[in-house]
Amino acid sequence: xxxxxxxxxxxxxxxxxxxxxxxxxxxxxxxxxxxxxxxxxxxxxxxxxxxxxxxxxxxxxxxxxxxxxxxxxxxxxxxxxxxxxxxxxxxxxxxxxxxx
Amino acid sequence: xxxxxxxxxxxxxxxxxxxxxxxxxxxxxxxxxxxxxxxxxxxxxxxxxxxxxxxxxxxxxxxxxxxxxxxxxxxxxxxxxxxxxxxxxxxxxxxxxxxx
Amino acid sequence: xxxxxxxxxxxxxxxxxxxxxxxxxxxxxxxxxxxxxxxxxxxxxxxxxxxxxxxxxxxxxxxxxxxxxxxxxxxxxxxxxxxxxxxxxxxxxxxxxxxx
Amino acid sequence: xxxxxxxxxxxxxxxxxxxxxxxxxxxxxxxxxxxxxxxxxxxxxxxxxxxxxxxxxxxxxxxxxxxxxxxxxxxxxxxxxxxxxxxxxxxxxxxxxxxx
Numbered sequence: 001x002x003x004x005x006x007x008x009x010x011x012x013x014x015x016x017x018x019x020x021x022x023x024x025x026x027x028x029x030x031x032x033x034x035x036x037x038x039x040x041x042x043x044x045x046x047x048x049x050x051x052x053x054x055x056x057x058x059x060x061x062x063x064x065x066x067x068x069x070x071x072x073x074x075x076x077x078x079x080x081x082x083x084x085x086x087x088x089x090x091x092x093x094x095x096x097x098x099x100x
Numbered sequence: 101x102x103x104x105x106x107x108x109x110x111x112x113x114x115x116x117x118x119x120x121x122x123x124x125x126x127x128x129x130x131x132x133x134x135x136x137x138x139x140x141x142x143x144x145x146x147x148x149x150x151x152x153x154x155x156x157x158x159x160x161x162x163x164x165x166x167x168x169x170x171x172x173x174x175x176x177x178x179x180x181x182x183x184x185x186x187x188x189x190x191x192x193x194x195x196x197x198x199x200x
Numbered sequence: 201x202x203x204x205x206x207x208x209x210x211x212x213x214x215x216x217x218x219x220x221x222x223x224x225x226x227x228x229x230x231x232x233x234x235x236x237x238x239x240x241x242x243x244x245x246x247x248x249x250x251x252x253x254x255x256x257x258x259x260x261x262x263x264x265x266x267x268x269x270x271x272x273x274x275x276x277x278x279x280x281x282x283x284x285x286x287x288x289x290x291x292x293x294x295x296x297x298x299x300x
Numbered sequence: 301x302x303x304x305x306x307x308x309x310x311x312x313x314x315x316x317x318x319x320x321x322x323x324x325x326x327x328x329x330x331x332x333x334x335x336x337x338x339x340x341x342x343x344x345x346x347x348x349x350x351x352x353x354x355x356x357x358x359x360x361x362x363x364x365x366x367x368x369x370x371x372x373x374x375x376x377x378x379x380x381x382x383x384x385x386x387x388x389x390x391x392x393x394x395x396x397x398x399x400x
Contacts, residue, residue, distance in 0.1 A: 007181070019137070033126060073149045074160070080150070254377060291310075
């Protein structure tokens with residue numbers, strides 16, 4: 001996180017990193033990751049690394065910008081998801097909780 | 101990461117978590133985050149927390165599935181981005197590296 | 201539509217155009233359009249033309265592949281949306297129908 | 301197009317339909333279409349109809365807002381794509397033009 005903050009500060013880029021612009025950026029990078037799987041499996045695993053890192057980077061920048069602890073919000077959401085998808089009813093199924 | 105792995109294992113969901121399905125999931129969750137900014141600023145910061153956590157969760161699951169160290173790939177990509185965007189030429193600008 | 205069908209047939213590309221691959225392609229092209237608005241307004245209106253045309257093209261190919269009449273499905277959906285958003289309650293508001 | 305314009309005008313929604321908001325909306329709806337293919341094939345073809353119609357609707361609204369003729373931009377882009385992907389080299393292949 002500190003390395004990312006330094007990177008942004010040195011370039012004076014925080015001015016562009018509004019929550020909305022970061023939300024757009026996450027969607028844009030997510031689609032570049034998806035593009036590797038558009039017609040077939042990716043031919044180069046390093047491309048997956050790079051694109052996944054881009055999504056993660058913007059997610060961390062957004063968490064930081066919003067004042068969220070990124071590990072904390074993952075844990076909190078996991079607890080919510082656990083109660084929405086009890087093991088007994090959701091095991092081995094890919095359906096949404098409202099159809100369980 | 102261990103909490104996420106347990107969550108998936110208990111529900112026998114690894115079978116659905118192919119790299120391609122995770123790439124789709126990251127795009128889908130990224131768009132749910134973007135939806136909070138569709139017409140105006142989000143009215144509830146907790147919604148941002150939840151949706152950002154969803155994107156992060158699928159990113160971590162994908163990193164794990166691909167055998168990537170998630171901190172490692174962010175650092176590696178940051179180094180590449182640093183050399184693409186030297187401080188001198190990119191400071192205060194939001195243009196792509198090929199237009200710097 | 202005929203010009204698009206010929207283009208695909210000549211290249212023997214229908215084999216790649218499964219509904220799932222077209223759904224991914226629509227998301228990918230939609231993000232390329234969004235990228236023009238990532239940090240500021242697009243500098244070149246022709247880029248918007250090209251990217252919007254890409255989204256539309258994959259939408260038409262998907263409609264054709266699924267056997268949908270593209271004008272028909274837009275009309276049908278418009279009727280549904282009209283009843284979800286009555287003029288009296290939704291006029292001048294950007295909130296979702298479940299909050300009207 | 302006229303039916304769409306009336307729908308928007310009656311609700312006084314043109315104020316929300318900036319090009320940027322429409323670009324976000326297209327990405328958001330594209331992801332809802334993709335969600336039907338997240339873990340398996342869609343169980344209900346009518347869902348595909350509705351979500352594809354949503355993407356198309358926002359595309360037409362954007363074309364209209366930008367002053368584009370939607371058929372015209374599809375044709376123009378098709379011509380560009382035809383010259384990027386000559387039949388001889390691209391037949392039966394799903395690789396990008398820069399790798400042909």
